[in-house]
Amino acid sequence: MKTRFTALKGAPDVLPPETNLWGRIENAACEVFAAYGYDEIKTSIIEPAELFLRSIGASSDIVAKEMYSFTDKGGRSVSLRPEGTASVVRAYVEHNLSLRPAPQKFFYRGPMFRYERPQKGRQRQFYQIGAECFGTAHPGMDAELIVMLMAFLERAGLPALSLELNSIGCRNCRPAFKQRLREFFAPHLDGLCPDCQRRHEQNPLRILDCKVERCIAIRAGAPLISESLCAECREHFGALLGLLDAMKTPYTLNPHMVRGLDYYTRTVFEVTSGQLGAQNAVAAGGRYDLLVSEFGGPETPALGFAAGMERLSRLLSAAESLSMPRPEVFIASLGREAAAAALSTASALRARDKRVEVGWEGSLKSQLRRADKMGARYVVIIGEDELRSGSFKWKNLGTGESGETGAEEIFNLLS
RNA sequence: GUGGGCGUAGCUCAACUGGCAGAGCACUGGACUGUGGCUCCAGUGGUUGUGGGUUCGAUCCCCAUCGCCCACCCCA
Structure with missing residues (x-):
């Protein structure tokens, strides 16, 4: 169960x-x-x-x-x-x-x-x-x-x-003030709320704090600590x-x-x-x-x-309305071969404190959709073609602008 | 501890007087073999908070219990 x-x-x-x-x-x-x-x-x-x-x-x-x-x-x-x-x-x-x-x-x-x-x-x-x-x-x-x-x-x-x-x-x-308070409230004890009746003995200061209306009315003429x-x-x-x-x-x-x-x-x-x-x-x-x-x-x-x-x-x-932090780069990886390149590229960016996500699985379309939902600024695509050529496709999800970059120049995207 | 309100899908909510548990959003996938958002389609998702009772039949009525919210009280 x-x-x-x-x-x-x-x-x-x-x-x-x-x-x-x-x-x-x-x-x-x-x-x-x-x-x-x-x-x-x-x-x-x-x-x-x-x-x-x-x-x-x-x-x-x-x-x-x-x-x-x-x-x-x-x-x-x-x-x-x-x-x-x-x-x-x-x-x-x-x-x-x-x-x-x-x-x-x-x-x-x-x-x-x-x-x-x-x-x-x-x-x-x-x-x-x-x-x-x-x-x-x-x-x-x-x-x-x-x-x-x-x-x-x-x-x-x-x-x-x-x-x-x-x-x-x-x-x-304070002791003298407490005494003065007790003396002030003594004739009005019956009018105070039950809590304040208890406070009268234990800590008359707290009567001053009470929010019950009739207690507020009664204390109107009470001595002030500032004068004592x-x-x-x-x-x-x-x-x-x-x-x-x-x-x-x-x-x-x-x-x-x-x-x-x-x-x-x-x-x-x-x-x-x-x-x-x-x-x-x-x-x-x-x-x-x-x-x-x-x-x-x-x-x-x-x-x-x-x-x-x-x-x-x-x-x-x-x-302000809160939102999740957005990745700067989402690396879409296609196929088993791409995983290592995606991870090492991500790590290189992360070493420079860039927030990076790797899309490990799913079609390119679904990875792009996820990247968009996360609000990623850039997508970098690493698939078979890119592994062969050594040049990664990238796309700016805000502007739609796209291009290619070598693995070493990827930092230039994020200036 | 006291009082009031509310519990149905991950979220917001429907479901006539008691009669087959639904929609939107979200999520996943597809339409579009490797290019997001828009649109359309499909799928996943529920012991209706839980336990009893009444009833041929309960999301609906009754009792209990748990939880959430608001207030009292108190305090950050």
């Missing part, structure tokens, strides 16, 4: 030509990141479950209900990574990278896993490309990271996305805004943005597009000054972001 397998729910294959688009996006990222001094770090996609629990936060939705966790054969509780930052921080601490000159800057790319119900722009296995920077608390680094992100998006072909910013304070000022920041946080955020202004990087302040991961401090930001449906975030990140020490490293301020490959790809493929 034949069994037909299909990919797991929420783990779709990515096929050409879309994979070529992904390659372009990644190349844009690598180029831009390199100019900013970021080098690639590759970490395992499987980690101790505890790592994510301690960084993202046990009460976060990601950890509470979306992790792919299991016990391995050694009895260890492990998880597929739901995001990239925790692993990079782990590696930074594990390899004592704080002993290298600061700042240390890394980027990463690869699959992440969250057990969610798939929808437009949201999969269970999804790919992120992200960057992390360790070792400076200066707002200049916040600005640099954001400017780098925008430069990457622009080089990838995605200008004009909107950038939203906020500061959510630090361990000095300590002097240091206020100064940090102000300096960042000044730098972005100086760079003419447009942004919108969003005092209600809080982010879903517990480890953020001070700066948080999000890049969104209106064309993505409900899942509109293209990239997001922020500062996490406490996480390195939380993981047993020295107190090390740090920050980073991650961008979603599927969402970037979706935006780009909406803007």
Whole structure:
């Protein structure tokens, strides 16, 4: 009995030509990141479950209900990574990278896993490309990271996305703000949605983020974090805004943005597009000054972001229609004798990075038809006549122009 | 996890009130012995997502299940 397998729910294959688009996006990222001094770090996609629990936060939705966790054969509780930052921080601490000159800057790319119900722009296995920077608390680094992100998006072909910013304070000022929020919402508890009633205890900041209408109405008069920041946080955020202004990087302040991961401090930001449906975030990140020490490293301020490959790809493929790369030359070979000549001719062209296809079988007509369907620029015909004379017939499929060429001069076609 | 929509050929979709599963595109070949596109012809392709039920008979009605899509939630 034949069994037909299909990919797991929420783990779709990515096929050409879309994979070529992904390659372009990644190349844009690598180029831009390199100019900013970021080098690639590759970490395992499987980690101790505890790592994510301690960084993202046990009460976060990601950890509470979306992790792919299991016990391995050694009895260890492990998880597929739901995001990239925790692993990079782990590696930074594990390899004592704080002993290298600061700042240390890394980027990463690869699959992440969250057990969610798939929808437009949201999969269970999804790919992120992200960057992390360790070792400076200066707002200049916040600005640099954001400017780098925008430069990457622009080089990838995605200008004009909107950038939203906020500061959510630090361990000095946030607890007091949380308390003020609790006090503000306490009299309105009954009016809040069930989720927000739960958030009121666990993380009242998230009420600010809620999209339920009556919660939005209730929070209208809620205290703003921007008015509760300590002097240091206020100064940090102000300096960042000044730098972005100086760079003419447009942004919108969003005092209600809080982010879903517990480890953020001070700066948080999000890049969104209106064309993505409900899942509109293209990239997001922020500062996490406490996480390195939380993981047993020295107190090390740090920050980073991650961008979603599927969402970037979706935006780009909406803007341009994708097509398969076209061969420059299609070599039609006729008969057994021609195969060797076809292969060596193709190899010579390929050695010069020309994309070449060999039509190994079928009538000349069917090979020409295939060449045409692939969009080949030239067809070169190698059959008995050509083998005898040592001169290959060629044809330009766009113009219809044709001629003959010796095997050695074939490169002249492609100038 | 919750709600709604949808599952028929590789793709887009037909099939009357329950009565022989079809078309276009794509693919392969031919018309045209070794010259593509256009045209014409032919061929390949299906356990109608799966399993049950009702019925003389189910793509159609019922139940279950799986999958996809969209939204909630959450987030990249």
